[in-house]
Amino acid sequence: MTALMQPSPSACPACAAAPAAASLAARATAASSEQIALSLPTIHCSACISKIERALGAHPGVRSARVNLTLKRASIEAAPGVTAEQICALVEGLGFEAHELDAGTLNATATDRAGRDLLMRLAVAGFASMNVMLLSVSVWSGAEAATRDMFHWISAAITLPAIAFSGVPFFRSAWAALRKRRLNMDVPIVLAIVLAIMTSLWETMLSGEHAYFDAALTLTFFLLAGRYLDHRTRAIARSAAEELTALEVPRATRLREGAEEQVNLAELRLGDMILVRPGGRMPVDGEIVAGTSEIDRSLLTGETLPVFAGLGQAVSAGEVNLTGPLTIRATAVGADTSLHRMADLVAIAESGRSRYTSLADHAAKLYAPGVHILAGLSFLGWYLYSWDIRTALNIAAAVLIITCPCALGLAVPAVTTAASGRLFRRGMLIKHETALERLAQVDTVVFDKTGTLTTGSPQLSNLGTLPRPSLELALALAQGSSHPLAQAIMHAARAEGSVAAAVSNVTEVPGYGTKAMVGGQEVRLGRASWTGAQRLPETATFLKVGTEPPVALTFTDALRPGATEAVQALMAQGKRVILISGDSAPAVEALAQRLHIPHWLAEALPADKAARIAALREEGAHVLMVGDGLNDTAALSAADVSISPASALDAARVASDIVLLGNDLAPIAAACDTAKSAIRRIHENFRIATLYNLIAVPLAVAGLCSPLIAALAMSLSSMTVTLNALRLR
Amino acid sequence: MNILAYLIPISLILGGVGLVAFIYTVRSNQYDDPEGDARRILSNDWDDHPKP
Numbered sequence: 061m062t063a064l065m066q067p068s069p070s071a072c073p074a075c076a077a078a079p080a081a082a083s084l085a086a087r088a089t090a091a092s093s094e095q096i097a098l099s100l101p102t103i104h105c106s107a108c109i110s111k112i113e114r115a116l117g118a119h120p121g122v123r124s125a126r127v128n129l130t131l132k133r134a135s136i137e138a139a140p141g142v143t144a145e146q147i148c149a150l151v152e153g154l155g156f157e158a159h160e161l162d163a164g165t166l167n168a169t170a171t172d173r174a175g176r177d178l179l180m181r182l183a184v185a186g187f188a189s190m191n192v193m194l195l196s197v198s199v200w201s202g203a204e205a206a207t208r209d210m211f212h213w214i215s216a217a218i219t220l221p222a223i224a225f226s227g228v229p230f231f232r233s234a235w236a237a238l239r240k241r242r243l244n245m246d247v248p249i250v251l252a253i254v255l256a257i258m259t260s261l262w263e264t265m266l267s268g269e270h271a272y273f274d275a276a277l278t279l280t281f282f283l284l285a286g287r288y289l290d291h292r293t294r295a296i297a298r299s300a301a302e303e304l305t306a307l308e309v310p311r312a313t314r315l316r317e318g319a320e321e322q323v324n325l326a327e328l329r330l331g332d333m334i335l336v337r338p339g340g341r342m343p344v345d346g347e348i349v350a351g352t353s354e355i356d357r358s359l360l361t362g363e364t365l366p367v368f369a370g371l372g373q374a375v376s377a378g379e380v381n382l383t384g385p386l387t388i389r390a391t392a393v394g395a396d397t398s399l400h401r402m403a404d405l406v407a408i409a410e411s412g413r414s415r416y417t418s419l420a421d422h423a424a425k426l427y428a429p430g431v432h433i434l435a436g437l438s439f440l441g442w443y444l445y446s447w448d449i450r451t452a453l454n455i456a457a458a459v460l461i462i463t464c465p466c467a468l469g470l471a472v473p474a475v476t477t478a479a480s481g482r483l484f485r486r487g488m489l490i491k492h493e494t495a496l497e498r499l500a501q502v503d504t505v506v507f508d509k510t511g512t513l514t515t516g517s518p519q520l521s522n523l524g525t526l527p528r529p530s531l532e533l534a535l536a537l538a539q540g541s542s543h544p545l546a547q548a549i550m551h552a553a554r555a556e557g558s559v560a561a562a563v564s565n566v567t568e569v570p571g572y573g574t575k576a577m578v579g580g581q582e583v584r585l586g587r588a589s590w591t592g593a594q595r596l597p598e599t600a601t602f603l604k605v606g607t608e609p610p611v612a613l614t615f616t617d618a619l620r621p622g623a624t625e626a627v628q629a630l631m632a633q634g635k636r637v638i639l640i641s642g643d644s645a646p647a648v649e650a651l652a653q654r655l656h657i658p659h660w661l662a663e664a665l666p667a668d669k670a671a672r673i674a675a676l677r678e679e680g681a682h683v684l685m686v687g688d689g690l691n692d693t694a695a696l697s698a699a700d701v702s703i704s705p706a707s708a709l710d711a712a713r714v715a716s717d718i719v720l721l722g723n724d725l726a727p728i729a730a731a732c733d734t735a736k737s738a739i740r741r742i743h744e745n746f747r748i749a750t751l752y753n754l755i756a757v758p759l760a761v762a763g764l765c766s767p768l769i770a771a772l773a774m775s776l777s778s779m780t781v782t783l784n785a786l787r788l789r
Numbered sequence: 790m791n792i793l794a795y796l797i798p799i800s801l802i803l804g805g806v807g808l809v810a811f812i813y814t815v816r817s818n819q820y821d822d823p824e825g826d827a828r829r830i831l832s833n834d835w836d837d838h839p840k841p
Binding site: 113128 | 797804812816
């Protein structure tokens with residue numbers, strides 16, 4: 061009965077799937093239904109949509125389901141008790157790839173209110189400017205006396221409410237700047253619009269000839285179009301970045317009175333017992349209370365060597381458990397974890413970057429005072445010449461309209477939209493609005509090692525020198541384990557055509573290695589201390605047969621695809637390439653030699669990395685930092701511009717300006733080129749806009765500029781600027 | 790010229806209808822999935838009766 065009594069969250073069926081209505085619905089029916097969001101990267105046609113929707117609709121627990129092909133997502137409202145895993149399995153059964161998305165992360169920001177608001181204002185400005193322009197055309201083509209006055213009055217009646225609604229973003233931004241006693245691009249815009257409307261109203265009352273209603277509206281329309289382009293580019297980047305975050309559903313397994321339960325990270329409290337399975341990431345800082353294993357700390361420290369983890373040892377959020385299940389007791393949760401403490405370091409580093417002024421602001425700083433002085437002088441000049449305040453004011457308004465940074469307002473967003481779209485298709489996500497401008501200036505590139513230049517997964521390096529029987533034994537022991545080193549042995553040995561030796565009683569000893577019996581002798585494959593071997597400087601595991609001396613199997617990190625190309629291309633562009641890693645010196649040196657990187661720095665702490673980058677910047681270098689780990693976040697924020705791969709920790713992705721969506725590093729070098737040509741286009745656009753001003757401003761100052769010339773100059777310069785931006789390659 | 794007294798209001802009203810229609814489409818989230826909507830029209834799932 062309660063279900064029936066609930067009001068329908070939205071009236072039309074189309075609204076039901078929409079984020080805004082869905083969040084309303086979530087609130088209204090939170091108690092009785094569950095919101096599930098899935099990412100469906102492989103859907104591409106109408107058959108996919110109907111196949112998935114039909115299958116989901118047939119599931120008894122699903123109340124409604126809608127697939128969004130643009131975002132490649134499905135949003136599902138299901139009865140309580142239906143889990144995302146069930147739905148995922150259902151969709152995967154149809155032959156589509158499906159990943160659960162964290163509905164909380166998506167819902168919180170999915171409603172693009174600001175974009176919709178801008179679009180609405182753009183529509184009103186467009187509608188009004190077209191109507192007023194038509195009325196103006198008849199005035200320009202010779203309407204006279206009473207007809208002209210009537211047309212002017214109708215124009216005024218359309219213009220005033222339209223500007224009052226559409227101009228709000230400019231009014232707000234200009235007011236904010238003026239209150240801080242600064243000038244931005246919006247101050248001359250607002251002044252031009254207000255002055256144009258005032259003089260036009262005055263002229264209309266005195267049944268004068270010239271009214272600038274159409275100019276004021278077209279101006280607003282073009283500027284809003286620039287704003288909207290700018291907003292869309294950023295909204296696309298933001299939603300893709302959000303999707304990356306939402307893919308990591310923040311969930312942990314809590315043990316309570318012996319029973320396991322899945323809970324959200326936010327619900328974890330101090331002292332909770334948490335079970336971390338092999339392959340899982342530590343959700344919180346804690347202390348191991350049961351189990352032994354090895355943990356991979358590469359995302360936190362950059363070291364590739366897995367570390368032994370036993371009873372009583374402290375672990376930090378973000379570390380990955382490798383071999384055995386671990387039970388940890390939470391010692392710090394949420395904002396207190398070491399993951400979050402890194403944020404302080406980031407905040408300090410970030411304060412250095414915020415000093416960057418964008419090209420548009422830079423132009424505005426030169427431009428805004430110039431425009432005001434010019435308009436003021438022409439007002440004064442004409443007033444002193446004719447002692448007629450009406451003529452003087454009219455000319456000042458004309459000067460302001462002509463010089464209004466309409467083309468300038470479009471120059472930057474049109475180019476960045478084109479460039480971001482191009483880079484997005486190559487797998488790069490530009491998150492920050494000025495990232496392209498900063499990327500264009502880069503002359504020094506700093507790479508992190510583990511997880512950035514390398515994939516973080518090891519490769520067997522002494523395969524050729526290993527005796528055949530040892531390799532076959534190692535394969536036999538390794539094939540039962542999911543440890544990354546064991547996996548590496550397995551892949552290498554299988555690829556080489558080895559067959560596993562016959563062994564019995566294979567048992568994995570979490571934290572140490574694997575052992576088995578062969579011909580009455582115990583064979584062990586594992587850590588140096590467990591096999592009685594000497595530790596080696598590089599990553600290694602050891603095989604010990606009976607009482608024979610142990611054999612070492614050494615590993616190197618596999619290079620990320622495109623790493624060599626990216627480094628070579630960057631050096632060919634004349635950039636300085638530096639490798640800074642938290643890993644041990646021999647490992648870093650080996651990689652530096654492999655990639656021919658002349659400068660490298662090993663065993664760097666997070667603060668060292670940031671300090672090194674700060675020092676480079678002090679020397680006048682423009683630094684691009686490429687990194688993925690938590691130990692890189694401070695360095696990522698300290699650099700002029702930063703890139704992180706999609707596999708990076710959330711914290712690192714947040715700190716960086718650009719995210720690489722694919723696995724390949726090669727687009728980095730190409731992106732530097734694209735950024736450079738984008739900045740060249742922006743400068744060209746500035747020059748074009750200036751050229752138009754140079755022609756039109758003298759006319760305006762001389763009092764020869766009619767509303768017709770103003771409208772032509774404005775539209776033409778905006779069009780040229782936009783077309784020039786589209787030429788970007 | 791009296792014709793203007795009819796034509797101007799008519800043109801303004803027609804334009805206004807277009808504007809209101811556009812605002813309605815924005816408000817009812819019809820631009821959330823342009824690609825999907827373009828293809829949905831090709832599917833014959835709900836040809837016989839509307840989606841419940």
